Amino acid sequence: MSLITEAVQRLETQVCGSGCEDNIVTLKRNPDGPVCQYVRGVTVAGYYGGRIAHITTNFPIEANTRVSFMFGAALDTAPQRMAALGIMNAVLGFLCLERTINACGATRYSDCQRDLTARIRGRSIYPVGTLSLPSGGGEVYAANPAAADIILITGDGLCTDEGLALCEQYRDSGRLLFIGPETSGLCSLLDLPHWCPYGRASPGEDA
Known part of the structure; x- marks a missing residue:
């Protein structure tokens, strides 16, 4: 188990049975989104439950998927792993369990x-x-x-x-x-x- 699949498993434990796992999260490129000054790449927004989380990456992926797509998945490619990071941020932001889901201005x-x-x-x-x-x-x-x-x-x-x-x-x-x-x-x-x-x-x- 990698750090990413372990974190996904922790999230699954927290949200399983709440209905959150069945909701749709959207990952979409957003060139106008906030960017951390230390990283380079394409800015992707994760939309979930009215929350927006931005990540910047050289492994961008766009998708509409259920949160549960990550649960039990191998996540064995860099784009899949980065998508999982973005989805985790958006869901945790929605649940008010993590606030640092967008770069500073x-x-x-x-x-x-x-x-x-x-x-x-x-x-x-x-x-x-x-x-x-x-x-x-x-x-x-x-x-x-x-x-x-x-x-x-x-x-x-x-x-x-x-x-x-x-x-x-x-x-x-x-x-x-x-x-x-x-x-x-x-x-x-x-x-x-x-x-x-x-x-x-x-x-x-x-x-």
């Missing part, structure tokens, strides 16, 4: 850069997935995850076979830090460390 970018720089200053980091990090923070890039103080994981990084395997390997190391709204629902379900201090419950909410 550009007005908070500098605040987030300042805080993240303070978090990683003087520490060796290893990115999993493409990251555009602030420069000048004194961080050192490790040659491999074993040498890193902090392993930073994006949603796209998590959705690859290699990223999932690495996260499993270092899950209990205390060095994983998932970054961006893409992974917020998964981290909430699995109680994993997550960085998105200025993320929003809705795209129109003041950051």
Whole structure:
């Protein structure tokens, strides 16, 4: 079982029998949606029960599907895994169990850069997935995850076979830090460390 299928199983336990699992979630590209400054890709909105959750990814998928499509599914491709992350965010947002389901607005970018720089200053980091990090923070890039103080994981990084395997390997190391709204629902379900201090419950909410 991967981190993603484990999180899906946790969500299934929470919603099974409530009727939520039978409702439709829509995944649709939204180029005008909020984007985390550290990630790159296509912005996809997940619509569920009046809630909107945005993710940014290089594995975009558009679909109308029941939440239950994830339950028991292998989720063995990167687009399927990213779709699962988006669906989890939208459903948890609807249930008021996770609020960081949209990136902050550009007005908070500098605040987030300042805080993240303070978090990683003087520490060796290893990115999993493409990251555009602030420069000048004194961080050192490790040659491999074993040498890193902090392993930073994006949603796209998590959705690859290699990223999932690495996260499993270092899950209990205390060095994983998932970054961006893409992974917020998964981290909430699995109680994993997550960085998105200025993320929003809705795209129109003041950051």
